[in-house]
Amino acid sequence: MNNMYNNSFQASAIKKYLASLNVMAESMRTYRDNLNSHWQAPEIADINRAIGEILRSITNLNNIMQSLASEIDELNQIPSLIGERGEFKGPA
Structure with a gap:
């Protein structure tokens, strides 16, 4: 159960970082x-090119972090799919 709590905390932290990244990207666009x-x-033109590279980097990082948060959320579902004797219960 402790791992699930840690995983939930990590997923939550990643989602907060994602929100911050989105704010940064919007600020850069503005x-x-x-x-x-x-x-x-x-x-x-050089400044626009540099800002474009920064925005692409933010987008790539955002995609990686979203994927990671989704995978952590999926891992948190596993304990609810396993019965007391280790049998697969299936989705609730």
């Missing part, structure tokens, strides 16, 4: 959009 509307210079 910053990029404001920058583009107020600054017209040759170097803006």
